[in-house]
Amino acid sequence: MLLTAEKLTKKFGDHTAVAQLDLNIKENECVALLGPNGAGKTTTLQMLAGLLTPTSGSIRFSGTKNINRRLIGYLPQYPAFFPWMSAKEYLQFAGRLSEVPKKELQGKIEEMLSFAGLEKAKNKRIGGFSGGMKQRLGLAQAMIHEPKLLILDEPVSALDPSGRRDVLEMMNELKKKMAILFSTHVLHDAEQVCDEIVMLKGGKMKWCGNLIDLRKRQGEDHVLLETKEEIGNWLRTENYVAECSFSSPRAVEFTLRNPESRNRLLSDCIDKGLTITHFSEKGRTLEDAYLELMEQ
Numbered sequence: 001m002l003l004t005a006e007k008l009t010k011k012f013g014d015h016t017a018v019a020q021l022d023l024n025i026k027e028n029e030c031v032a033l034l035g036p037n038g039a040g041k042t043t044t045l046q047m048l049a050g051l052l053t054p055t056s057g058s059i060r061f062s063g064t065k066n067i068n069r070r071l072i073g074y075l076p077q078y079p080a081f082f083p084w085m086s087a088k089e090y091l092q093f094a095g096r097l098s099e100v101p102k103k104e105l106q107g108k109i110e111e112m113l114s115f116a117g118l119e120k121a122k123n124k125r126i127g128g129f130s131g132g133m134k135q136r137l138g139l140a141q142a143m144i145h146e147p148k149l150l151i152l153d154e155p156v157s158a159l160d161p162s163g164r165r166d167v168l169e170m171m172n173e174l175k176k177k178m179a180i181l182f183s184t185h186v187l188h189d190a191e192q193v194c195d196e197i198v199m200l201k202g203g204k205m206k207w208c209g210n211l212i213d214l215r216k217r218q219g220e221d222h223v224l225l226e227t228k229e230e231i232g233n234w235l236r237t238e239n240y241v242a243e244c245s246f247s248s249p250r251a252v253e254f255t256l257r258n259p260e261s262r263n264r265l266l267s268d269c270i271d272k273g274l275t276i277t278h279f280s281e282k283g284r285t286l287e288d289a290y291l292e293l294m295e296q
């Protein structure tokens, strides 16, 4: 295991920002920390990055108790850039801070500029960069020393759709080489890149699992049925049918109490002499499953 946090807790005075959080990150795994505003995402990331001391609990990185900052890359939610510096100068500065060996630094800077799509802007001042360019530069500085774990706080939240896509594509490339832990309050962003999801609310873990587990919670139980003949009232009283709503005598929407009763429904329709002209099942969206978990 690359990182193991046990019973991680952070209190600010009387307020508990993170409570008894257990978290595991494997090598090359991409984990999304998902939660609404104030859930404790930034506090958690800062503790794991070694920037904030936990009130209690433990963090083990690569099996040792010390957080080795050289093995971690961190991009804060609001990175502070020096607007008068050029992209190249900024990466030089970041590379020295991260102790990239001098003889490797120039090569690394060129590699990062190319990865971030900033070669043409390398000598331009950061003050004139768009939000997307700044975020790509922020990612480049976080990984210039080839960390084993990249910690990104809301890396796409402030970006427009094209900036979002660029940064998510960069993350998809990066996860082939290193583990990534990133926070977001948007499930759709998590879906694009992550393997595992950890949901936080009020400083506590609400749920953790992978997208497959989350998709299982979607279900496929909402049915739309249309027939040539009038359906009749029998459907309302069937015990496998719930929340039945007729939009016309020949069209009805309802929820199947369990997905296996689908065959029973179809054979009942045939027994009643109905000709089925439309049958479809609609699952809830992933967002619905997420919101339901958060509200539980």
Ligand SMILES: Nc1ncnc2c1ncn2[C@@H]1O[C@H](COP(=O)(O)OP(=O)(O)OP(=O)(O)O)[C@@H](O)[C@H]1O
Residues within 6 Å of the ligand: 012, 015, 016, 017, 035, 036, 037, 038, 039, 040, 041, 042, 043, 044, 185
């Ligand atoms: N330095 C601090 N002093 C006091 N309270 C704090 C401090 N930092 C965070 N908090 C509180 O801890 C809770 C968790 O904050 P945190 O910033 O970790 O949440 P978040 O999930 O990152 O939220 P957001 O999505 O808004 O960035 C909030 O209630 C916040 O007000």
